[in-house]
Amino acid sequence: METRLKNLSEGLAALEQWVHYRLAELLGREHKIEVEAVQSRLAGLELLPGQCLPFEENLALITVLAPHLQSDFFDRIFAEVLPQNGDYPSLGGLRGTQFRGFIPTGETLMFLLAGRDLKLRLHLKHLFEETHLFSREGLLYLDPAPPGEPTLSGRLSMPSEIVSLLMSGVAEGPRFGTDFPAQHLTTDREWDELVLRPATRDQLAELRNWLTHRNHLMNEWGMGRVFRPGYRALFHGPPGTGKTFTATLLGKVTGRDLFRIDLSMVISKYIGETEKNLEKVFSRAEHRDWILFFDEADALFGKRTGVRDAHDRYANQEVSYLLQRIEQFSGLVVLASNLKSNIDTAFMRRFQSVVHFPAPGPEERYQIWRRLLPTQVRLEHGLDMRALCRRYELTGSNIANIMQYALLQTLSRQSDILQKADLLEAIEREYQKEGRSL
Structure with missing residues (x-):
């Protein structure tokens, strides 16, 4: 913890120096900042546990993290340096609904990294591309800007578990609520306490194999070019036969967090809201190696209806969205249903495993x-x-x-x-x- 505190303190100190440097440059004043020394300090910090990132990436991380550590960090510096009643759009930034301090936007980061250097600004846009570490690992992202406004005017956001990781070294899971309608399931019991028929155990071995060897298969053997990302499984059988317990144990024995999606908070009668609620889960789970568990999945993944009215048409669009989203997800998705026949055939074709949980003999x-x-x-x-x-x-x-x-x-x-x-x-x-x- 002392090392983490030292890294954060040095990161804030370097960021403060860098903000002073850019503001002096903006106002046409001389500065006494040793630019290369500050860049070197930031590049040498282990803000992300286990990784020393380049200057640009570390500056981005500490910029987003600063308001979480010191609510008046940017306002204090601006009040000290900038003339009264000045308006400086190049700084970007916005104010929150409850948080009264300065919140950095994409424009803020570009100002700090590139100033008015257009060529450098264009080069640094790669920080927000899907191929960049920030997107691949779900560390930091740029919120969508309001319609018609510049892209970089969107807020720089960081998932709560990443904020926790950078601040304490431990990534706490997201809190259950409307912003993340899924509950973290854990168990104190062990895999050998699971009582199943031999055929069911054999089918589960395939899932454990994928969870254990996925990275080797997809990356080291290069099969990510051939196989679809992720793994999709259906657990079906009567209530009380161990579907949820088994999914929870899979998470435990493979060292992965398992989240059960609360369908009562996901499914909405309003057009388009179900997809938005599901996206909250999928977008947070991407790159986290979590297992997503849909219990009583018939409500979402049931058979599509004939189109009789607008409601049927949008209901079928929800199913189409789900088909696309679960195929894009790189982790394990488990659906549980009492009856296999209730699941839409379009989903059935996409399952790598269909595991039957019969009533115990x-x-x-x-x-x-x-x-x-x-x-x-x-x-x-x-x-x-x-x-x-x-x-x-x-x-x-x-x-x-x-x-x-x-x-x-x-x-x-x-x-x-x-x-x-x-x-x-x-x-x-x-x-x-x-x-x-x-």
Whole structure:
């Protein structure tokens, strides 16, 4: 942390000197700044953990970061140097809705990097191109300018997780909300606790292989020229069969963050809003190596309808947008559905893996029972768990609910013996919830 604080302090000090240099140049005044020394200082800083970037890139990063570190950074320098009541469009910048300080724009960065040198300004526009590190790694981007206004008048923006990375050395995930309608899922459980049929496990091995070897395949072996970016998988099967749990474990064992898209915050009745809400997720997830998980995906990826009215036409446009967006995404996208037949055939053709999660059989049910039984708890004399597993068709989710109820009943008796009566009562409750009879 001390090294990070030192880098940030030196970065701000170098930026302040550089702003003074450019302002003196703008006003036609002499300056005492050693230009090459400041450039060398900035180029030698490790603002981005693990990387010493060139002067231009580091100046861009510290310029965007400065208001996050010192809210009055630019205003303080401007008040000290610029004449009162002056208007200087070449500085760019804007004010926020709640933030009252100066916020840099693309024009601000160009002023700092190139001044009035038109040739240099044209050369430096590569900083905002898709092939540049900033875009490839999702570090920094230029917000769209209002219609009809110069492109560089857009605000320089940095995702919150990158701000966190530069400030603390740790990239905190985005906060769940309207600006990012997806929840970060984690688990304390391990892969060997997953109880699945052998065929399902074999299919999941393919996903783990892709997550483990993707970079080698696409980059070192050069197959990125041949294969589409990213990987798309469908998990289908009855509710409670482990689709969400499996996706969460995939993230854990491969060291990737998994985000479940909240469809209630994504889907909108207003034309074009669904696509905008989804773009908030995809654009933030790009280059982050995240896994995107769409639970109950039928609502978004369901079969297209015949066009009877304007609503149908725009609904089909949403599906077309999704087709394009998931194909462009470079990470893993997992869709979960209770019924495979509900998914639009256009999506089915684009899945590399279609993984079936059937209801567990008697042996899988028994394994789930055993894994959920605390070591401190004994079974009532004569309680045959295998017989219960053969008789009652239950999913993993059902069994977890049953065990929770029965264990709480055991504790309420101040006992450590699990009774058959409690299990049967809980089984009946699960059957009733699903409209089934024993």
